[in-house]
Amino acid sequence: MKGKLLSLVVLLFVTVALFGEKPKLMWIDCSANWERFSYPDSIKHYVKRCKDAGITALVLDIKGTSSELNYKSRYAPHKTEWKGFKRADFDYVEAFLVAARENGLKIYGSFNIFAEGHGLFKKGLVYTTKQHWQSMNYLPEKGVVPSSQIEGKAVIFSNPALPEVQEHILNILKETLTLYPLDGIILDRTRYDNITADFSEFSKNEFEKYIGEKVNRFPQDIFEWVKGQDGNYIREEGVHFKKWIEWRASVIYNFFVKARMAVKEVDSSAVFGAYTGAWYPTYYEVGVNWASKDYDASKDFKWATPEYKNYGYAHLLDLYTNGNYYYNVTLEEYRKSEGYHKNETDSELSSGEHLCVEGACIYSRKLLGNNPFLGGIYVEDYKKDSHQFMRAVEMNLKKSDGLMIFDIVHIIRNGWWEELTEAIAKSCE
DSSP states (O other), rough: OOOHHHHHHHHHHHHHHSSOOOOEEEEEEETTTTTTTTHHHHHHHHHHHHHHOOOEEEEEEEEEEEOSSSSSSSOOOOOOEETEEOSSOOOOOHHHHHHHHTTOOOOEEEEEEEEEETTTTTSGGGGGGGGGGGEEETTTTEEEEEEGGOOOOOOOOHBBTTTHHHHHHHHHHHHHHSSOSSSEEEEEOOOOOOOOOOOOHHHHHHHHHHHHHHOSSTTTTTTTEETTTTOOOOEOTTTHHHHHHHHHHHHHHHHHHHHHHHHHHHHHTTTEEEEEEEHHHHHGGGGGOOOOHHHHHHHHTOOGGGGGGGGGGGGSSSEEEEEEOSSOOOOHHHHHOOOOOOOOOOOOOEOOOSHHHHHEEEEEEEHHHHSOOOOEEEEGTTTHHHHHHHHHHHHHHHHHSOOEEEOHHHHHHOHHHHHHHHHHHHOOO
């Protein structure tokens, strides 16, 4: 009991030392808010509303899923138009930076790291000069196909293992912090597309180097799609499946090491942060181990090797927020529900008490140890149920080290500024 109490005291000290009060972040997606924030006066108005509601920091989308940046860059296209609406020629990032400073808010730039194409609008570098960057996905019946050829796919990922892809992103991170004195950056979509990615020849060769032997049957020795009696395909794991999961986690981990070094090289005081989903038991499907290195997943999960824990990257982050994206707020509510849920990155339904806001916070604390985290909310999960939204805000602020709201567009559309203000105020009592 003493050890647990000491750990909580240390965690509280770390959080307060870094942020003062518990941080409350408002995420500002670029595309969803495109027209609204195409006017400096509108930016000033809504930044002030965030401040008045109790928000302490903004997370400004700088690199979206279409490869474009919200400033004029040497490395990527400049986003000037979306869905037929062309933005006036002003410095979007600077406008938010100034408004944040005027209101005493911190501001972090967010980047969709390994997303390089918007599949619905056929926009992004993977559709123009960098087609070879795109993820190669292994699908039932179709085999290995380019991600951009998958019908209805909204986000086209690059292959995280490609050195050219990594260098491109590192250049963008360094350029952004050189041009704008942001308080830090937050990496989003720093992962593989899903369990079907990436099965390119490059990845095969890199994996063989990692394990020190040839893969005789690729991709079947990783896993194979087998048709069940009900006509649906299931994944049958091959001889190298667990090492493949480990290797992918090493790719993402090593990129985080490089990204942190790149950020600190430009500004040693800049906060280096990341966002992921909170559903750890299935998040291995996207090649990510966001836990502490002290947590050995192989003791709890059959998909993990004993070496998997070497690629837990929590200690590399100054700020970490994960998405507790569940309608059920309390454990009691979850236990009364059907219990099954499919998260954004999951290949199938899952169950477990981590699939509610309270349970996700408790579980994240266990995995992260003394590394602080901010519980995230997807406002749309609550539709028009403002009371449930408020309870989720309060639960995250009670059980985690802060709050992340995704996204401001939903607060505006629902008119939930008073509800947000009240929930934050109540949590601070």
